[in-house]
Amino acid sequence: MNQSGWFLLGAPWDCSGTGRGEQAAPAALRRAGLSTLVAHDLGDAAAVIDSRRRDPDTGILALPETVRAAEALGEALAAGLRDHPGRRPLVVGGDCSILLGIVPALRHRSDRVGLWFVDGHPDYIDALASSTGETADLDLAALTGDGPAPLVALAGAAPAVPAELAVLIGHRTRDLDPDSAAELARVPAALRSLDADAVRRDPAGAGERAAKWLAAHPAWLHVDLDVLDPKAQPAVTYPQPGGPDWDDLTALLRPLARSPRLLGASVADFRPDLDPTGALAARIVALLRDVLP
Template identity: 65%
Template sequence: MNGSDWFLLGAPWDCSGTGRGEARAPAALRDAGLADLVDLDLGDAATVITSTDRDRTTGVRALPETVAAAHALSAALWTGVRDHPGRRPLVLGGDCSLLLGVFAGARAAVGELGLWLLDGHPDYLDAPSSDTGETADLELAILLGDGPPELTRATPMLAARNAALLGHRTTSLDPASAAEVARLPDDLFTIDSPALLADPRGAGERAAAWAAVPMWLHLDVDVLDPSVLPAVTYPQGGGPDLDQLAAVLAPLLASPRLIGVSVADFRPDLDPDHRYAKRLVSLLSGQPKIEVTHSG
C-alpha cells in the first residue's frame, strides 16, 4: 500500500477547553513527518473547543461546543470519503473525543461500523460522576449509548458487540478506575494490558480475526508505557513499548476490514525537543498499511 490510499485530516480537539496541548498535536505530528505517510492532506476540521463550562444537567464539559465539533468533524470526514473514493482517512487528534465526530455520520455513510480502541483507559466514565466532565473520559460509553441524548442521539452509534478495547490497565488501579473497568459491557471484546504484553502480535491477530464488520482503528497514545511516551495528559504505567505496540497494530492495519485510522492524545507542549512526535511517526511508518517516503 502507498500514500495514495489515504488522506489526512486534522481534528485539533481539546475537550477540556483549556488549550493544554492536544489541539496542537495535528500540526506537531505533521511537522514531525506524519504528513509524508499520505499524499493528500485536507487540513483541519473546525473542532477547536474553548469553553470550560460544565453543563449542569448532563455534567458534560463544553457540551454545546462538543456537539458542534462532532458535527464539523463528521461533515469534514465523510465529505473527504465521498470526494476521494478509494482513499481511507487518517485523522490526527486532538483527544479521543474525536471519535464522536467519526461515528456521528458513519452509520449513514457506510452502514454498521466497529471499533478497535487501543487505550490505556477504558474511557467509560459517566459524566456526572467524572471529576472533569471531559468527553475524552467517556467517549466509549457515549458511542455505546450510555450518556446524555445530546451526544448519544438517543440511539447507540456503535454496538458493543462490534467494539474492542485493547491495552487498558486492569491491575494496580485506584478504586475509581476499578469501578470504571467494572462498568464495561459484558459483550465488549477486551484484551487488557497484561494479556497484550504477554503476546502482542497474538493480541492483534485475535482482534483482527474477531472483527465481523467494517472497522475503525483508534490509537490513544497513552496506551504506551510512559517510559517511552510520557507526553500525554494522563500517563499510566504498565503499557507496551513501541515495538510491542507495533506488533499489535500490524494485523489490524493489514485487515481488509479496516476503513480508517485515528491517532489521539499526544501532547506536543510536553515534547519541547520533538523526540516523542518523531517516535510516533516512526511507530506508524513501520506499519504495512502506510508507505513511508523517507527513512523515518
C-alpha cells in the same frame, strides 16, 4: 505506508477547553513529516473547543461546543470520503473524543461499524461521576449507547457502535484506584477486551485475535497514545504505568491495520508541549509509517 491509499485530516480538539497540548498535535505531527505519508492532506476540521462551562444536567464540559465540534469534524470527514473515493482517512487529534465526530460520518456509509479501541483507559466513566466532565472520560461509553443523550444521538440511531462490535485493547486492569475500578466495572460484558497484560505477553497474537473478532464487519482503528507505558511515551495527559512499549504497539497494530475490513484510523492524546525536542512526534510518524498499509 502506501502513500496513495490515505488522506489526512487534523482535529485540533481539546475537550478540556483549556487549549492544552492535544490541540497542537496535528500541527506538530505535520512538522514531523506526517503529511508526506499520505496522498492528500485536507488540513484541519473546525473542531476547536474553548469553553470551560460544565453542563449542569449531563455533567459534560463544554457540551454545546463539543456537539458543534463533532458535527464539524463529521462533515469534514464525510467530505473527504466523498472527494477521495478508494482512500482511507487518517484522523489525528486532539484527544480521543474525536471519535464522537468520526463514527457518525462512518455511519452514513454503513449501518454497523466496528471499533478497535486501543487505549490505556476504558473511557467508560459516568458523566455525572466524572471529576472533570471531559468527554475523553466517556467517549467509548457514549459511542456504545451509555452516556448523555446529546452525545449518544450524534450518530443518529443509537448505539453508534454496538457493544459487541467494540474491542477495548490495552487498558489497565491491575492496581487500580477505586474510581478506575468502578469505571472498568461499567464496561458491558458484550464488549470484548484484551488488557495491557495480554498485549505485553503477546502483542502480535493480541492483534490477530482482535482482528478476527471483527473480521465480518467494517471497522475503525483508534489509538490513544496513553496506551503506551510512560517510559516509552510520556507526552500524554493521563499517563499510566504498565503499558506496552513502541515495539509491542507496532506488533499489536499490524494485524488490525492490515485487516481487509479496515475503514481508516485515528491517533489521539499526543502532547507536543511535553515533547520539546520533537523526538516523540517523529516516533509517532515512524509508527504510522511502519504499521499502516
